[in-house]
Structure formats: C-alpha cells, structure tokens
Amino acid sequence: MTQGDGDLDALVRKRIRGLRAALGMSLDDLAAACYISPSTLSRIETGHRRISLDQLTAIARALGTTLDALVESADADVVIRPRHEPERGVTTWTLRHEAGPGGTTVAKMRIERPVPGPDDLRAHPGWEWFTVLSGTIALRLGERLILVETGEAAEFSTMVPHAFGAHEGPAELLGIFDHDGRRTHLRRLPE
Structure with missing residues (x-):
C-alpha cells in the first residue's frame, strides 16, 4: 500500500x-x-x-x-536485511548509509574468513572505527597483527595498509566506514 x-x-x-x-x-x-x-x-x-x-x-x-x-514517505521498508557474500566470508547489515564523498556508513558485519595475508592489504584515505560484538577480530595493520576481542574497539588511519578477519571462529563487529572504506570493505553499496 x-x-x-x-x-x-x-x-x-x-x-x-x-x-x-x-x-x-x-x-x-x-x-x-x-x-x-x-x-x-x-x-x-x-x-x-x-x-x-x-x-x-x-x-x-x-x-x-x-x-x-x-x-520522506513513511512507507519505507524498516527491516534491515543481511547481504550474504559467502565467497568473501562476510555477511553485512547496512544500518545507516550517507551517500557521497563526505558520507559515512554504519554496518554490522559477521566475519567468517580469516584475516588476509600481508600481500592482500589495502590502503585508502580516511579513518575506520569498529567495535567487536562477539568473537575476536584479527586486524592486520602493516606489519602488525592485532587481536581485538569482544567489547574492545579499534580506530586507525586507513592510509596504513590494512585488512581484518575472524580469529579462531566467526566474529561480529559494528563498524563506521567513510566513503573509501565503504567501497573497500562493504562493496556494492550505492555511491
């Protein structure tokens, strides 16, 4: 209706x-x-x-x-549906998305893949923030491997080559991604 x-x-x-x-x-x-x-x-x-x-x-x-x-119409769909990407080992719930270069995206992610190796790190302008809701996230920042456990958070410059994945089992995080981080980590969101 x-x-x-x-x-x-x-x-x-x-x-x-x-x-x-x-x-x-x-x-x-x-x-x-x-x-x-x-x-x-x-x-x-x-x-x-x-x-x-x-x-x-x-x-x-x-x-x-x-x-x-x-x-804005009040008929908008209020249910946030997960986007499963089994080939990447990631399920994403986009909670808030502000389009454009200055916009940020807030997403809950379930990570099942291990952290990518040192040869698969990416760098881009900006900052990223995430807090771990369950499990442990392995965050690779350049040469460092940092374990971020349930209840802990991480903030880092994305100019440092980086990647993250699950450590010893699935993990869930709540992240805030800027324009470039959204394109790198969340993919397929409208610009």
Missing part, C-alpha cells in the same frame, strides 16, 4: 510541528527564522493552508533538517 498525497501532506505537517516542539521553538520563533508570519505558519501546521516549496525549504532549514527528511 502506498501513501496517498493527503497522508503525506498530513505527515509533513506533523513532522514540522513535532520538530518545532522538540527543538523548543514557539510558532513565533520558527516563523521569524523562516520569514513567514506566525499566523501563516500556524495555518500550515494545522492544514488550513497549502505549503509552497519555498516555504517548505525555509522551514526545513530553520528546523535544521533537509527537505528530503520532511517529505
């Missing part, structure tokens, strides 16, 4: 009112920040006035959000 125009319109109005309240802004505060009269903003929130694109853009900016976030 798709969301009708009336439903989306009502949802956008609820989001505006909800964000305004969450930020502790009065109608007057938001109206001043958007250069809209308080009475016009009130009629927008209550559905008694149509919202123009320029008003919606100004409201989004004043609320510290994006136009996309205000008009």
